[in-house]
Amino acid sequence: MTPSSQAGNAPAETDGTLGEIGEFGLIRRVATGRSQPAATIVGPGDDAAIVAAPDGRVVASTDVLVETVHFRLDWSTPEQVGRRAAAANLADIAAMGAVPTALLVGLACPANTPVATLTALADGLWAEAGVVGAGVVGGDVASSAQLMVAVTALGSLEGRPPVLRGGARPGDLVAVRGRLGWAAAGLAVLQRGFRSPAVVVNAHRVPEPPYAAGPEAAKAGATAMIDVSDGLLADLGHIARASGVRIDLRSATLDVPARLRDVGAALGADPRHWLLTGGDDHALAATFPAEALLPFGWVRVGTVEAADGADSVVLVDGRPYDGGPAGWDHFA
Structure with a gap:
């Protein structure tokens, strides 16, 4: 199942509003003609979906995206919102060392929402699911004052033990895989009223x-892992607290891409702050035994130390970070 095949099979009718076609009309339009992976035994259309779980365990994660809080439709297309909603959950599955298998989607929105907006959002969900060979197997639609998308992702450990947050031990090394700081820089650009550079936005x-990289890290012996959704410092803080350890990052190991340096200079911002505290890139951060051979693409950025009776904390170059909040907090 590929993104291109998904789009090619999508229904063409996109006229009108949700209020005009109703809940089941929308479901038919976004579900009819879609391909499902082999793991989907029963897809959309019944009281519940059935997804194969040969491992005997199912990894599950849920995220909610709310318009004006997590996304704005004047900043992103509906398809981009769908892809982002799917990615946030699929990354959580990968962070457990698992392979994603399916998505369930809850949608709430006003009755006057254009059908074209919702079908494009569904296209994005299906496209991102297709990147990992997963299917969109069901969901629900409800009325609300604003657009909200709740996605539940399922995954398979394929016989491996899960990689949890609480497994880091003193002497382990800390490594990251994926982009850091790019999404935060893009948000900063949008908040200033600009739309370029496009690669950053x-x-x-x-x-x-x-x-x-999640399953690869699990196979390589990762002792703890997390999806960097709220910021590297904040999310490594979750590992430190769960494991009862302290983590020391080495700032020199975090390369600041030239494009982020340029954006930082233009906005009068420190791009290293984006790398340390920016979320929404959904990179992976993990700890490994010191003697482990890191999988391709993983970059060592720090070490795990004993907490020595002090509060578990994340340090930068041996000191507490003093550059501002360590990451995103919904209720701060």
Whole structure:
């Protein structure tokens, strides 16, 4: 199942509003003619979906995206919103060392929402699911005052133990895989009223998580892993607290891409702050035994230390970070 085949099979009728065609009319339009992977035994159209779980365990994760909080339709197309909603959940599955198998989607929106907006959003969900060979197997539609998308991702560990947040041990090394800081830089550009450089803005609109790197890290002996959704410092903080350790990052190992340096100079911002605290790139961060051979693309950025009775914390070059909040907090 590929993104191109998904789009080619999508229904063409996109006129009118959700209120005019109704819940089941929308479901027919976004589900009819779609291909499903082999793991989907029963897809959309019944009371529940059935997804194969040969491993005997199912990895599951849910995220909710709310318009004006997580996305704006004057900044992103509906298809980009769909891809982003799917990516946020698929990356969580990868961070457990698992392979994504299916998505369930809950949609709430006003009755006057154009059908074209919702079918494009569905196209994005299907396209991103297709990147990892997963299917969109079901969901629900409800009325609300604003557009909200809730996605649940399922995955398979393929016989491996899960890689949890609480497995880091003193002496482990810390490594990352994927982009850091790009989505935060793109958001900063959009907040200033600009739409370029496109490569940076698009990093905010559609992340590119390194999905395959999660299972690869698990096979290489990763002791703990997390999806960087709220910021590298904040998310490594979750590993430190769950593991009862301290993590020390080495800032010199975090290469600042030239494009982010240019954007930082134009906006009067420190691009290294984006790398350390920016979320939504959905990179993966993990700890490995010191003697481990890192899989291709993983970059060592720090070490795990004993907490020595102090609060578990993430340091930068041996000191607490003083450049501002460590990452995104919905209720701060």
